[in-house]
Amino acid sequence: MRLTTLNRCHRPCLWLALLLCSLTITANAENSDATLTLNEALARTLSHNPQLYQYRFTKEALEAQRQTSVLRPAMALELDAENFAGSGDTQGFDTAETTLALSSVIELGGKRQARVSYADARINQAEWEQQATTLDVLGELTALYIESLATQANIRLAEESLGLSRSLLKTVKMRSKQGATPEAEVMRAQAAVARAEIRLAAVVEQFERQKVQLARFWGDTTPAFSTLEGSLFEFGANQGFEQLYARVKTSPAIQVFASEARIRDAEVTLARAGGRSDLTWRAGITRFEETGDTAFTAGLSIPLFSNARSSGEVKAALANRNAVDYAREDLLLRVHAQLFEAYSLRKQSIAAATKTQNVVIPALENALKLTREAYENGRYRYLDLIAAQEELLATKQAHIDAASTVLISQALIEKLSSEALNH
Known part of the structure; x- marks a missing residue:
């Protein structure tokens, strides 16, 4: 199975997600509706996965909050009445003083811009988190797809094992009729056929479970496909570890911390801006009922010692900002170790799978053929033939396991670096 880059979508989170582990399968001229490809599974997941849709x-919520952050302080309309409904000369409303005024706040210290910057940083972080989550979901889907392909290969191997067991049973029965083999070997051969049937049934049911697990990624409960399209044994070229790690540093998982740092920077700016006192102004007109005269009124107020009151918030914001840098460094160290493990395991498994396919399996197939001929001619025992058959089947199973390890490791590398290994 070969990995390659898919076409980029218009939205960054989608093309980065599709870039992940984009296993391109050698397609038939016409694909059956009952056959699923990985690209189809990726597209369905991007369109319908509830975890991504949220x-x-x-x-929408963050953009709505940004709209609120852009607003300037609201205007207030005030109506005051004084010196009425009292005693003596202030009885009734004849000596009342009524004032109609407008008031508002003049924000100082760049508070409005700090709020907008904070809202923008949160939107940016949400976008990177969406991309990182998309890569995680599609990485999980890809790993399960590879495991399901391995199960398909195991079904074919189990069918081969069953065919060998049935063929061996016929040979043993024929030799038993000739008196060259005891009846006990016939019974053992019959038991081997039964065990092969049990193994085949188990692997088939495992594949059915995996199909349901795949379908859940796009919200289905009943799989509409019966087989998966793909080959486990196409690996592509290797790349240098340093080149891969350089790409990891710009991956969405790391960019989440960069956006987190911008949020913390905005919080520091916002806390410092909060230390600057705002001016509250008031302007209006007053009417004196006793004389019928009117006069303008104006007022200006500013809180005292607000800078000292906000110093604690500034220190807390700075501490949170510094913690982000250490968290990012810790993540890079862990990702470095994880990437190197996947890189090394992929390289090791490619070497094992290649040698097994080119050297070991042909030798064991030839050995089984020669052992079977020798058994039919009475030169080898039944146990020798069983051992040769089991050794071949075990090696083919190891070949499948090594190939799936290569592709799962490759999928992890692509998830960490958010870029396909082959271009």
């Missing part, structure tokens, strides 16, 4: 609402 980010649409997160973005």
Whole structure:
């Protein structure tokens, strides 16, 4: 199975997601509706996965909050009445003073811009989180797809094992009729056929379970496909570890920390801006009922010592900002180790799978053929033939396991670097 880059979508989160583990299968001229490809599974997941769809609402909420952050302080209309409904000369409303005024706040210290910057940073972080989550979901889907392909290969191997067991049973029965083989070997051969049937049934049911697990990625409960399209044994070229790690540093998982740092920077700016006192102004007109005169009124107020009151918030914001850098460094160290493990395991498994396919399996197939001929001629025992058959089947199973390890490791590398290994 060969990995390659898919076409980029218009939205960054989608093309980065599709870039992940984009196993391109050698397609037939016409694909059956009952056959699923990985690209189809990726597209369905991007369109219908509930975990990814929820980010649409997160973005809408953050954009709505940004709209609020852009607003300037509201204007207030005030109506005051004084010196009425009292005693003596202030009885009734004849000596009342009524004032109609407008008031508002003049924000100082760049508070409005700090709020907008904070809202923009949160939107940016949500976008990177969406991309990182998309890569995680599609990485999980890809790994399960590879495991399901391995199960398909195991079904074919189990069918081969069953065919060998049935063929061996016929040979043993024929030799038993000739008196060259005891009846006990016939019974053992019959038991071997039964065990092969049990193994085949188990692998078939395992594949049915995996199909349901695949379908859940796009919200289905009943799989509409019966087989998966793909080959486990196409690996592609290797790349240098340093080149891969350089790409990891710009991956969405790391960019989430970069956006987190911008949020913390905005919080520091916002906390410092909060230390600057705002001016509250008031302007209006007052009417004196006793004389019928009117006069303008104006007022200006500013809180005292607000800078000292906000110093604690600034220190807390700075501490949170510094913690982000250490968290990013810790993640890079862990990702470095994870990437190197996947890189080394992929290289090792490619070597094992290649040698097994080119050297070991042909030798064991030839050995089984010669052992069977020798058994039919009475030169080898039944146990020798069984051992040769089991050794071949075990080696083919190891070949499948090595190939699936290559592709799962490759999928992890692509998820970590958010870029396909082959271009």
